[in-house]
Amino acid sequence: MRITMIGSGYVGLVSGACFSDFGHNVICVDHDQEKIALLQKGVMPIYEPGLADMVANNVKAGRLSFSNDLASSVKDADAVFIAVGTPSRRGDGHADLSYVFAAAKEIAASVSDNTVVVDKSTVPVGTGDEVERIIREIAPDKKIWVASNPEFLREGAAIGDFKRPDRIVIGTENPEAREIMQEIYRPLYLNQSPILFTSRRSAELIKYASNAFLATKITFINEMADLCEAVGGDVQDVARGIGADNRIGSKFLHAGPGYGGSCFPKDTLALLKTAENFATPLRVVESVVTANNIRKRAMARKVLQAIGKDMRGQKIGLLGLTFKPNTDDMRDAPSLALIQGLEDAGAIIHAYDPEGMVQARPLLPNVVFEDEPYKVAEKAEALVIVTEWDAFRALDLKRIAGLLKTPLLLDLRNIYTEEEAKKAGLVYHGIGRPHAG
Numbered sequence: 081m082r083i084t085m086i087g088s089g090y091v092g093l094v095s096g097a098c099f100s101d102f103g104h105n106v107i108c109v110d111h112d113q114e115k116i117a118l119l120q121k122g123v124m125p126i127y128e129p130g131l132a133d134m135v136a137n138n139v140k141a142g143r144l145s146f147s148n149d150l151a152s153s154v155k156d157a158d159a160v161f162i163a164v165g166t167p168s169r170r171g172d173g174h175a176d177l178s179y180v181f182a183a184a185k186e187i188a189a190s191v192s193d194n195t196v197v198v199d200k201s202t203v204p205v206g207t208g209d210e211v212e213r214i215i216r217e218i219a220p221d222k223k224i225w226v227a228s229n230p231e232f233l234r235e236g237a238a239i240g241d242f243k244r245p246d247r248i249v250i251g252t253e254n255p256e257a258r259e260i261m262q263e264i265y266r267p268l269y270l271n272q273s274p275i276l277f278t279s280r281r282s283a284e285l286i287k288y289a290s291n292a293f294l295a296t297k298i299t300f301i302n303e304m305a306d307l308c309e310a311v312g313g314d315v316q317d318v319a320r321g322i323g324a325d326n327r328i329g330s331k332f333l334h335a336g337p338g339y340g341g342s343c344f345p346k347d348t349l350a351l352l353k354t355a356e357n358f359a360t361p362l363r364v365v366e367s368v369v370t371a372n373n374i375r376k377r378a379m380a381r382k383v384l385q386a387i388g389k390d391m392r393g394q395k396i397g398l399l400g401l402t403f404k405p406n407t408d409d410m411r412d413a414p415s416l417a418l419i420q421g422l423e424d425a426g427a428i429i430h431a432y433d434p435e436g437m438v439q440a441r442p443l444l445p446n447v448v449f450e451d452e453p454y455k456v457a458e459k460a461e462a463l464v465i466v467t468e469w470d471a472f473r474a475l476d477l478k479r480i481a482g483l484l485k486t487p488l489l490l491d492l493r494n495i496y497t498e499e500e501a502k503k504a505g506l507v508y509h510g511i512g513r514p515h516a517g
């Protein structure tokens with residue numbers, strides 16, 4: 081199959097590389113000239129484990145290329161995927177679909193007959209209908225079908241997720257489009273990944289409903305963590321206890337500083353906007369969004385309370401800035417709200433992140449960036465673990481205790497125990513766990 085991917089970001093680039101690895105011929109297009117120039121030189125514009133090798137192998141095999149020229153890249157394609165960004169529209173929380181519609185217009189002008197245009201971006205219900213209308217208006221005589229194929233990969237584990245998905249969702253009621261999509265995903269189907277064919281609208285909704293459900297699970301365990309702190313329970317035991325029930329499942333039950341990232345915050349908001357438009361309130365999701373926003377701000381108060389003194393001009397060390405490990409993505413990371421809260425109290429933040437500092441720098445102009453974890457701890461009033469990178473899981477806690485001005489460790493990801501921290505001479509605060517003081 082000849083596939084063109086419009087948008088070569090976290091989703092487009094990974095999907096394009098994986099499709100070429102299946103044996104398809106793929107062109108990844110982006111209007112960002114710098115991104116394409118880097119890719120053409122073999123340099124990855126994002127950090128994603130395993131991606132550089134996969135791209136290099138498939139470029140070498142002649143199955144994968146990169147281009148700024150959308151028109152010539154879509155001309156002979158069997159399928160054109162739209163994988164452009166759909167951020168929150170400034171001010172109102174609706175998904176900004178301007179990139180999707182702009183791509184649709186460009187595709188319609190240049191694509192040939194018998195092509196399926198597949199929306200991979202996360203888009204509100206009905207967007208496929210509008211994309212189809214745009215294409216019909218510009219190219220009324222061409223045989224083009226519009227399908228929805230939402231993406232469920234997670235940054236940091238994107239290649240594994242793409243190649244071994246729990247399910248593939250394809251929204252189309254058109255037999256020709258269905259056949260092309262089946263052929264594209266055949267290698268995964270042979271691998272026993274279930275393909276779920278639905279209507280286009282159901283496929284669009286499945287993506288938002290999945291993300292809203294996962295955000296709900298995270299928020300639920302975070303609130304249980306607060307209750308554990310109040311009553312003297314341990315949220316990790318509670319999570320294990322409820323997660324062992326197959327009806328609940330153990331994933332997404334890790335208490336922490338609140339969900340963030342490039343998807344959950346914007347997708348929950350966009351889903352609420354859709355619900356509003358159709359006069360069908362989603363009270364559960366509304367509460368999740370509110371609780372998560374409050375939690376992100378509460379994390380700064382938690383740190384300040386644990387330190388318990390005036391922080392004006394005092395140093396706090398932070399480990400981890402990205403919204404989760406193994407990515408460089410800083411979009412809506414909980415660290416941003418936490419740092420804002422600490423800086424509002426007058427603290428000076430020193431931080432280290434293994435991959436996120438390039439993206440973090442412009443977002444955090446007052447933060448002092450260090451090049452390793454121990455410098456972050458030096459003469460600080462507290463060390464706060466915000467993202468659970470593997471590199472932070474085996475720190476020399478004794479050394480940390482010696483470097484800190486006050487030996488205080490706030491572990492917002494529960495990667496250490498109070499016992500081991502105490503042994504190293506640190507006062508420890510986790511999330512939702514009993515604290516001996």
Ligand code: NAD
Nearest residue numbers: 087089090091110111112164165166179183201202231235
């Ligand atoms: P991204 O910002 O990393 O990438 C989008 C790319 O599209 C950018 O490189 C941009 O330059 C390019 N682009 C925009 N308009 C274009 C146009 N007209 N022509 C060519 N290129 C264009 O975004 P992302 O994280 O890859 O997300 C893409 C979509 O996938 C979003 O809808 C997102 O919600 C969804 N999604 C993301 C993830 C994730 O983990 N990042 C997971 C599942 C779904």
